[in-house]
Amino acid sequence: MREPKCPYYEECGGCSAQHIPYELQIINKQKKVSAMTGIPEEEIELFSANEYNYRNRMDFVFHAGGLGLRRKGRWDRIVDIERCVISEEKINSLLKEIRREFKEADYFDLRKKTGTYRYAVIRKTKKETNISFVLNEDSPKLGEAITKIKEYSEKSSADNITITRTPKDSDKSISENYFMVKGKDEIEEELLSKKFSFNIQGFFQNNHAMTEKMLIYTKELLEKEERKGKHLLDLYGGVGTFGITNSEEYESVTIIENYEGLVKSAEKNAEKNQTKNVKTKLLDASQLRKIKNEIKKPLHIITDPPRSGMHPKTVKALLELEPEIIIYISCNPAQLGKELIRLKEKYLVEKTAVFDLFPQTPHTETIIKLKRKI
Numbered sequence: 001m002r003e004p005k006c007p008y009y010e011e012c013g014g015c016s017a018q019h020i021p022y023e024l025q026i027i028n029k030q031k032k033v034s035a036m037t038g039i040p041e042e043e044i045e046l047f048s049a050n051e052y053n054y055r056n057r058m059d060f061v062f063h064a065g066g067l068g069l070r071r072k073g074r075w076d077r078i079v080d081i082e083r084c085v086i087s088e089e090k091i092n093s094l095l096k097e098i099r100r101e102f103k104e105a106d107y108f109d110l111r112k113k114t115g116t117y118r119y120a121v122i123r124k125t126k127k128e129t130n131i132s133f134v135l136n137e138d139s140p141k142l143g144e145a146i147t148k149i150k151e152y153s154e155k156s157s158a159d160n161i162t163i164t165r166t167p168k169d170s171d172k173s174i175s176e177n178y179f180m181v182k183g184k185d186e187i188e189e190e191l192l193s194k195k196f197s198f199n200i201q202g203f204f205q206n207n208h209a210m211t212e213k214m215l216i217y218t219k220e221l222l223e224k225e226e227r228k229g230k231h232l233l234d235l236y237g238g239v240g241t242f243g244i245t246n247s248e249e250y251e252s253v254t255i256i257e258n259y260e261g262l263v264k265s266a267e268k269n270a271e272k273n274q275t276k277n278v279k280t281k282l283l284d285a286s287q288l289r290k291i292k293n294e295i296k297k298p299l300h301i302i303t304d305p306p307r308s309g310m311h312p313k314t315v316k317a318l319l320e321l322e323p324e325i326i327i328y329i330s331c332n333p334a335q336l337g338k339e340l341i342r343l344k345e346k347y348l349v350e351k352t353a354v355f356d357l358f359p360q361t362p363h364t365e366t367i368i369k370l371k372r373k374i
Helices: 022-037 089-101 142-153 208-223 241-245 260-272 285-294 312-321 333-343
Strands: 044-047 057-063 066-071 074-080 117-124 129-136 160-166 178-182 186-191 194-199 231-235 252-257 278-282 299-303 325-330 347-355 365-372
Touching: 022 044, 022 333, 022 347, 022 365, 044 208, 057 074, 057 089, 066 089, 089 117, 089 129, 129 142, 142 160, 142 178, 186 208, 194 241, 194 260, 208 241, 208 325, 208 347, 208 365, 231 241, 241 252, 241 260, 252 260, 260 278, 285 312, 299 312, 312 333, 325 333, 333 365
Parallel strands: 044 347, 129 160, 231 252, 231 299, 252 278, 299 325
Antiparallel strands: 057 066, 057 117, 066 074, 117 129, 160 178, 186 194, 325 365, 347 365
16 A cells, blocks of 8 residues: 555545555556456566556636546546646646636536536647636536637636537537637647648547557567558557558558548648558448458558447447457457457467556456457
């Protein structure tokens, strides 16, 4: 046991593993993945980086005391946060700035569903910073808040400032209903010397150092295979990070994503990185069988589904397509274990690794390389 670094540890609902020595946290995650997948612990590699100051995105909630995070076990109570120990320091700097400028903000009451200011979503990449002020679009004081944010933007150290509007009955911190107050709505990140742009409302991994380690590991797994004359399918491909960084030597790479905004970003990123063999397709992975005849072989597949895992129809389609290699990137070891039961009908687990993208929490990322049985 150790003394938690965060002064809000007993109150805040995040970072519940801070009392555990970090070396033990990683081992616990290895054990967890082993227990849920049936893969022996000694066959699971471990990768980690900074245990603090690693998050490049934080969604802070406006409340009566300023800005904070959800109280442990209480969705409707907020713990006031002056500094977050898992956030990158630039995020803490912007948090301090916003707290100072919006002391008397008309905060949104989570139970009454009244008030204006909901979230301050702060993001940082290697090159720039973005603040998205999420406001209640049903508030009669919306105009006042917009004016205040515009005034703040003139002196803010943030590169980009967005006003995002959401309905009072929605608790989401992203929306397509937004406009820019300062800067642009596309953020750029650099990974493995490649540039990736993504919309400020879109998804991107929250831990830069570990994302790069995952990309390097995946690249090394595929480099061990013959790729010339073969094709790569990148499922749940997002803005194209895995597909584009692994495009070399493949005859073609197809990024499949069901969110149009991410598909557009992936198209731009393929062009930006001059990966002429990369194309995108707007499609839900559960509909993969509909394009079965369009998919070229021999085939390798990268799949990076959300916490809910792959749809049963997607798993069925993968087994029918019979790719030589499947790289499964999972953020939910329990779901991964369930799907491995099906996949092991035709595939052998060749390599497994745990990546600690979320130190001080129980969450983990796993990458498994599956090879088709002969």
